[in-house]
Amino acid sequence: MTDATRHSPGIARVNKPLQPNSFRGGPDSTGKFGGFGGRYVAETLMPLILEVEEAYAAAKADPAFDAEWRRLLTHYVGRPSPLWYAERLTEHLRAQAAPGKGAKIYFKRDELNHTGAHKINAVLGQILLAKRMGKKRIIAETGAGQHGVATATACALFDLPCTVFMGATDVARQQPNVFRMKLLGAEVVAVQSGAATLKDAMNEALRHWVAHVEDTYYCIGTVAGPHPYPMMVRDFQSIIGEELRGQMMAAEGRLPDILVAAIGGGSNAMGLFFPFLDDPDVRMFGVEAGGHGVHTVTGHAASLTGGRPGVLHGNRTYLLQDAEGQILEGHSISAGLDYPGVGPEHAWLHELGRVEYVNATDDEALAAFQLCSRMEGIIPALEPAHALAHVIKAAPELPAETLMVMNMCGRGDKDIFTVAGHLGVKL
Ligand SMILES: Cc1ncc(COP(=O)(O)O)c(C=O)c1O
The missing domain is CATH 3.40.50.1100 (Rossmann fold)
Structure with missing residues (x-):
């Protein structure tokens, strides 16, 4: 990654210490990630x-x-899933960017898998x-x-x-x-x-x-x-990132600069990120569901942004909870992202600062859903539409040589009724 990429406005790096020699060593024999x-x-x-x-x-x-x-x-x-250069979307965002800006956007197309997701x-x-x-x-x-x-x-x-x-x-x-x-x-x-x-x-x-x-x-x-x-x-889903390494080397002759994935429990993101965790120049963004906004108490499902550590479903991780530790209900327009917790490895990577966790609101995901459909002829699921919303925000601020890969982890057929309802269209 170039210095300009690293210090781009709008996606400033969270300044946390990077500690272990390897981020791929976890968990320990008791199943703990830190x-x-x-x-x-x-x-x-x-x-x-x-x-x-x-x-x-x-x-x-x-x-x-x-x-x-x-x-x-x-x-x-039907693996390997293709790596697709989203050229129209890239050019569309470059048209709104300053000269020399606008990352090159690729999709890892796991929505093409049999059954339509990762x-x-x-x-x-x-x-x-x-x-x-x-x-x-x-x-x-x-x-x-x-x-x-x-x-x-x-x-x-x-x-x-x-x-x-x-x-x-x-x-x-x-x-x-x-x-x-x-x-x-x-x-x-x-x-x-x-x-x-x-x-x-x-x-x-x-x-x-x-x-x-x-x-x-x-x-x-x-x-x-x-x-x-x-x-x-995580091990099974790592096929996503493993394939991507080879595909990006073939397409561009180098590793990607930035990876972006939506976070529900975090499996598609771990699958994309894990094979790159020890490549220090690869930045990673996990995009949580911002719902009606992370400033609201129960109007989102951003457990890393708005939660704190606790125990749920057999593991200790970041959870949305009230003052007494009761689990709060998460909200997202996307049924796959409203889990009030997150996988424990993400909690660890968050505390170490190796992966950066951001969020996108329901409205931003809806806008990304429609833009992607029209620009690329790909109707995304509402889950990766959150990741795409972050790509849309960040790409115009990055230098044009930046290689950005988003995990298109599901197709949107299942969501057309929800989206139609939000757009006021009766099916
Ligand atoms: C298409 C799609 N993407 C993402 C998710 C979120 O899960 P995870 O964070 O484990 O990838 C789901 C969950 O149902 C999903 O269906």
């Missing part, structure tokens, strides 16, 4: 968590496991693991429905019964994905507790797992939950 992560679970769940940890360690060391997962990624998912990468790894462990049925939680659809898909492929827990609010706002899961043969359980969104779905899935530990594998959709889930989901 003071975050771990496994805070009921006694009854502990043997099962240890069983998952042991099985994953053995699978990771087995070349046949890796080969089977990669075969599925190639022939079933979730399938980690689902296939986990379903292969579940089979290896001899588990007979699969449960999952889902927010936007993409993880539920990916899990239902893999279960259809491997002939495994599948139950997906989904908050009733999300069932209502993600109808196309609910129907897809049912078509694929999954049972969808609408969870009524709390705000009836992702947090509540995960609570219910964990409760169910405790009662069915013998035959059931819990397929978690993001880099959250107790150890080893944050590490395991």
